[in-house]
Amino acid sequence: MTARPYWWAVAHEADIPASRPVAVKVGDLALVLFRDGTGAVAALEDRCAHRRAPLSLGVVTAEGLVQCPYHGWRYEGASGKCRAIPNFSAQEKVPGNFGVRPFATRIVDGFVFVWTGDRGNVGNEPSATMDAPTARHARALPCPHAMYAALMLDRPGVLLSIGGIRLLDDFRWGDPRREESAIVSEFGAVWSGKRLDRLPSSPPLTLRVTVAAGTAATHVTLRDEADTMIAAAFLAATPQGAMVTQVRLAGWATDGPRGKPATIGIRPSLDVEAVARTRVAALPDWQALSAV
């Protein structure tokens, strides 16, 4: 799968150390992230211009250049240009056309966003609208990117867990609908702990799931009857080849009614039976919107 030109949230910023490059993928596009001499996070194509070794297996030098593990060529984050070749003499200059493709990056709300298109023609600035999360998670899901979008729009409780809350995937407030460049689904939810023999006619809590076209970046909010927000999350989903989707979550949740510490996160494994029950009703709408 070729990465489409979007802002993709490819990492939690806190996961990018100063001394080591980090490999990330968006579809078939392999990128190396590292901190340059100013501490900013840079993104380059993860393939050395010399013999194509992955730069992510190298190191970050004291000057903030990423150094190839094979023969030691060193690259600058801002331009992608090769700035040093170890076996050159002091008189030899690195040709200006030696380099790898650089990508535009932004740090927003603790996420590293990479624009996978032309650096000189970036789209609207990215936003996660999640500036004070209490939880951050990352998990590789064994499903295609489009299936992730379908699950979040049709059966979000398969992926998402909120402490003290039972998400009612079978109670939907209306059909999924388009809102600008996203598809929105709303579900009922209840405080857990009560025995539930059948679905309530009017659940006290509402889970709203908004899945953006293309990237499937997902905003989730949970509100009570007074319309007070009691949990929220942003989930960034990046395809990793055909059958794996990397999901990174940042979120918060208020403590439950019994004072239990709140938790919000991605479930450790997929419930295969629940996945099989997913209606994928919203998927055609999401795919059509993504193709625009």
Ligand code: FES
């Ligand atoms: S392959 Fe990278 S320096 Fe040779």
